[in-house]
Amino acid sequence: MTTTFSEKQVSNSQRSVLIEVQNLSKHFEGLKAVDDVNFKIKAGELIGIIGPNGAGKTTLFNLLTGFLKPTKGKLILDEKKNIAGLSPHKIAKLGITRTFQLVRPFKLLNALENTTVPHIPKSKLTRSSTLKNKATWSLITVDLAEKKNYPAFILPHGDLKRLDFARAMAVQPRMLLLDEPFAGLSVEEAFRVERVIREANEKGMTIVIVEHKLKILMRLVERVIVLHQGKLIGEGTPKEIANNDEVITAYLGTEAKDYE
Numbered sequence: 001m002t003t004t005f006s007e008k009q010v011s012n013s014q015r016s017v018l019i020e021v022q023n024l025s026k027h028f029e030g031l032k033a034v035d036d037v038n039f040k041i042k043a044g045e046l047i048g049i050i051g052p053n054g055a056g057k058t059t060l061f062n063l064l065t066g067f068l069k070p071t072k073g074k075l076i077l078d079e080k081k082n083i084a085g086l087s088p089h090k091i092a093k094l095g096i097t098r099t100f101q102l103v104r105p106f107k108l109l110n111a112l113e114n115t116t117v118p119h120i121p122k123s124k125l126t127r128s129s130t131l132k133n134k135a136t137w138s139l140i141t142v143d144l145a146e147k148k149n150y151p152a153f154i155l156p157h158g159d160l161k162r163l164d165f166a167r168a169m170a171v172q173p174r175m176l177l178l179d180e181p182f183a184g185l186s187v188e189e190a191f192r193v194e195r196v197i198r199e200a201n202e203k204g205m206t207i208v209i210v211e212h213k214l215k216i217l218m219r220l221v222e223r224v225i226v227l228h229q230g231k232l233i234g235e236g237t238p239k240e241i242a243n244n245d246e247v248i249t250a251y252l253g254t255e256a257k258d259y260e
């Protein structure tokens with residue numbers, strides 16, 4: 001990690017706005033998967049996005065990372081540049097990367113190659129020493145370094161989740177979007193991933209997590225955004241969200257009292 005100071009040390013009011021989501025919508029035929037959503041993410045924040053299945057969380061990630069083009073709206077980076085509709089590659093170059101809800105590694109490539117492959121042509125796969133160093137750093141960060149030469153097809157689900165995490169981190173992004181990083185993990189593996197997320201955030205990386213495992217998420221993040229049927233219905237600290245009546249009705253139900 002090149003960051004030498006923690007953006008956490010900068011008080012909240014001084015943090016700059018990294019990305020501002022303005023009137024963002026994505027329609028699939030008649031379905032409003034994301035419907036006129038507005039929010040800001042400040043540099044160094046650790047944010048959770050929650051909501052029922054089909055709320056639009058993954059679609060929002062796809063819009064933020066260029067995998068989908070919005071029907072309407074803007075994504076303003078650093079209070080200057082509208083990055084809505086740019087390709088995933090261009091957005092990654094601007095420092096925004098993501099993991100996927102369903103991991104899909106290149107099965108025959110080993111862990112190290114999987115960590116570098118999205119970032120360079122295959123012919124240069126193991127030749128770029130800078131990238132190899134970054135990939136190795138990334139695998140160490142996610143606790144997977146000892147398996148760097150293992151082909152992906154022999155790695156268990158928990159390792160593949162962390163491998164996808166390493167791939168997204170290898171370019172040392174400013175903002176990392178994690179789509180259900182805890183799904184399908186054992187308690188022990190989830191604890192490991194939680195520690196990796198905390199450490200990356202403490203070093204200054206802005207992190208946004210979509211997650212259904214609320215017990216972990218609500219203790220991990222500082223702010224929560226709630227989506228329901230494509231709309232943003234709540235925003236606040238985990239405690240505020242647990243006391244938000246609209247959020248309780250739409251999603252949390254009786255579970256809300258666990259996070260007050």
Ligand SMILES: Nc1ncnc2c1ncn2[C@@H]1O[C@H](COP(=O)(O)OP(=O)(O)O)[C@@H](O)[C@H]1O
Pocket residue numbers: 028031033051052053054055056057058059060
């Ligand atoms: N490529 C697509 N084409 C059509 N409908 C889609 C597509 N992607 C997502 N949707 C629909 O958009 C809605 C939001 O989906 P999604 O963003 O995956 O929700 P979440 O991640 O919150 O579970 C769902 O109704 C889903 O079926």
Ligand SMILES: [Mg+2]
Pocket residue numbers: 057058059101
């Ligand atoms: Mg999803």
